[in-house]
Amino acid sequence: MTWLVTGGAGYIGAHVAHAMVDAGLDVVALDNLSSGRRGFLPDTVPLGWVSVTDQDDVRDVMEENAITGVVHLAAFKYAGESVKRPLHTWRQNLDGTLSVLGAMQDLGIDRIVFSSTAAVYGTPDVDLVTEETPTHPESPYGSSKLAAERAIVEQAAARRSAGAPLRHTALRYFNVVGSSAPGVYDSSPHNLFPLVMDALSRGDAPRIFGTDYDTPDGTCVRDYVHVADVAAAHVVAAQALDSGEDLRTTYNLGSGTGTSVREIVDACIEAAGVDVAPVLTGRRPGDPARIVASGRRASHDLDWRMRHTVRDMVDSAWAAHPAAGGPARG
Ligand SMILES: NC(=O)c1ccc[n+]([C@@H]2O[C@H](COP(=O)([O-])OP(=O)(O)OC[C@H]3O[C@@H](n4cnc5c(N)ncnc54)[C@H](O)[C@@H]3O)[C@@H](O)[C@H]2O)c1
Numbered sequence: 174m175t176w177l178v179t180g181g182a183g184y185i186g187a188h189v190a191h192a193m194v195d196a197g198l199d200v201v202a203l204d205n206l207s208s209g210r211r212g213f214l215p216d217t218v219p220l221g222w223v224s225v226t227d228q229d230d231v232r233d234v235m236e237e238n239a240i241t242g243v244v245h246l247a248a249f250k251y252a253g254e255s256v257k258r259p260l261h262t263w264r265q266n267l268d269g270t271l272s273v274l275g276a277m278q279d280l281g282i283d284r285i286v287f288s289s290t291a292a293v294y295g296t297p298d299v300d301l302v303t304e305e306t307p308t309h310p311e312s313p314y315g316s317s318k319l320a321a322e323r324a325i326v327e328q329a330a331a332r333r334s335a336g337a338p339l340r341h342t343a344l345r346y347f348n349v350v351g352s353s354a355p356g357v358y359d360s361s362p363h364n365l366f367p368l369v370m371d372a373l374s375r376g377d378a379p380r381i382f383g384t385d386y387d388t389p390d391g392t393c394v395r396d397y398v399h400v401a402d403v404a405a406a407h408v409v410a411a412q413a414l415d416s417g418e419d420l421r422t423t424y425n426l427g428s429g430t431g432t433s434v435r436e437i438v439d440a441c442i443e444a445a446g447v448d449v450a451p452v453l454t455g456r457r458p459g460d461p462a463r464i465v466a467s468g469r470r471a472s473h474d475l476d477w478r479m480r481h482t483v484r485d486m487v488d489s490a491w492a493a494h495p496a497a498g499g500p501a502r503g
């Protein structure tokens with residue numbers, strides 16, 4: 174059994190690769206290093222340096238490494254940016270998934286864990302999003318991820334009819350933060366945690382986008398989950414598929430608890446031990462006011478638990494940040 178982790182040199186993918194290796198699984202990574210770093214991966218994990226959008230290249234990597242299962246994380250992940258770059262987003266997220274599915278079909282690979290997102294739900298009008306909550310993506314990012322989920326389901330149906338079943342699941346992560354793998358951190362130029370930490374480490378004030386939302390403190394509320402817990406759910410999913418179990422089509426990886434941007438920024442400032450007030454600016458386009466999920470289904474089937482607090486998330490993210498003494502590898 175050898176698992177291919179696409180996007181394995183990225184922030185979450187590298188955590189998944191480390192967790193799978195630690196669990197005794199054989200892992201190969203595939204990444205074009207557009208935002209990932211070779212140094213994030215364990216040294217023992219081979220890297221196929223190709224794009225998921227090139228089906229022939231993907232198939233070559235799979236064939237050369239006798240891949241038996243795929244965790245597909247490679248994607249363009251920025252909801253706000255995707256509004257400005259819809260074609261790029263659809264190419265990376267949908268075309269990339271179709272290439273992966275095509276290469277898997279060519280080689281008869283029969284199991285896939287797909288990296289999906291809370292962004293498929295848009296702005297839900299429920300306190301706790303479940304997998305049954307209607308999907309209304311509000312950005313090319315969310316739409317392309319939902320389309321990729323659908324492509325996997327339809328391809329599985331076709332393969333079942335053809336007598337070559339594809340077992341699959343999509344994990345819809347909420348806001349993934351923190352760090353647990355050595356030297357691996359979120360270097361994203363658009364997400365809250367890295368932006369706040371970058372600003373604080375330069376001695377600048379972090380920015381809060383929007384203070385007039387219909388939320389308790391006026392700032393957006395999100396469901397923050399620790400990347401170590403997210404990675405652990407992938408290990409359980411891969412092991413379940415390896416042992417022939419069928420999983421549900423979708424699982425939310427959420428905590429059931431909402432935390433505001435203001436609370437996160439204050440916690441980061443406190444952890445940094447600096448005396449600075451955030452700059453309050455206008456709303457960022459495409460941001461839902463509040464989205465918080467129930468992780469009940471995943472806790473039942475994938476041993477999904479929040480083993481970390483928001484404080485752990487902030488502290489571990491700081492510890493891994495290059496400016497806070499973490500090793501900057503690349
Ligand atoms: N970070 C979050 O909070 C969050 C939440 C929900 C879902 N997700 C999903 O998790 C996955 C990983 O996100 P991340 O936070 O680690 O982002 P990331 O940008 O660190 O990782 C993405 C990885 O994919 C690689 N990649 C991008 N396009 C590629 C291509 N065409 N071919 C090969 N490799 C390519 C990048 O180089 C990078 O290593 C994405 O699918 C994202 O949509 C992330």
Ligand SMILES: O=c1ccn([C@@H]2O[C@H](COP(=O)(O)OP(=O)(O)O[C@H]3O[C@H](CO)[C@@H](O)[C@H](O)[C@H]3O)[C@@H](O)[C@H]2O)c(=O)[nH]1
Nearest residue numbers: 250290291292347348363364365368380381382393434457
């Ligand atoms: O400097 C900053 C950066 C962000 N924010 C706000 O912080 C919140 C969270 O933003 P961000 O960290 O960019 O996360 P999301 O836009 O919620 O999206 C993340 O979480 C989604 C799942 O919920 C994933 O699908 C996406 O890939 C991932 O980028 C939003 O209200 C932002 O407006 C600020 O106020 N200041």
